[in-house]
Amino acid sequence: MSAVDRRFDHTDIDDVIHGRLRLGVMAYLSTASPASFVELRAKVNATDGNLSAHLQKLEDAGYVRIEKSFKGKKPHTDVHLTDKGRDAWIGYLARLQALLGAARRD
Numbered sequence: 001m002s003a004v005d006r007r008f009d010h011t012d013i014d015d016v017i018h019g020r021l022r023l024g025v026m027a028y029l030s031t032a033s034p035a036s037f038v039e040l041r042a043k044v045n046a047t048d049g050n051l052s053a054h055l056q057k058l059e060d061a062g063y064v065r066i067e068k069s070f071k072g073k074k075p076h077t078d079v080h081l082t083d084k085g086r087d088a089w090i091g092y093l094a095r096l097q098a099l100l101g102a103a104r105r106d
Contacts, residue, residue: 010099016061017092021046021054026089029064029081037077055079063088 017026024044029035035043041051058064063085067078081089 013095014088014092016057016063017088019054019057021050022058025051025054025058025079026063026081026085026092029079030086030089033081034067034078037079040079058085061085061088 017023021044025040028040028043032039037051037055041048044051046054055064055066059066061084062082065080065082067080069076069078
């Protein structure tokens with residue numbers, strides 16, 4: 001692939017992050033890690049089931065770590081951005097910036 005073609009290469013965008021809700025989760029956690037499940041659900045405007053499914057995908061990729069505990073008798077879940085997740089987030093943003101930069105030049 002030539003250098004010009006590489007600027008427009010969208011194939012290495014991280015599909016795990018690129019989903020709209022997962023993108024919101026990663027963006028929020030990049031500045032607010034850890035965040036409680038309840039806080040995260042409110043920030044990304046998701047249902048419990050939808051957020052759980054997307055967090056599972058991020059956890060399977062090693063991007064987040066889920067920590068379950070109890071506060072008193074109530075279950076509590078914290079979501080942490082992992083080092084691997086932070087690196088993936090920074091790489092994702094860099095790839096988008098490259099695509100945007102290529103679009104501005106042409």
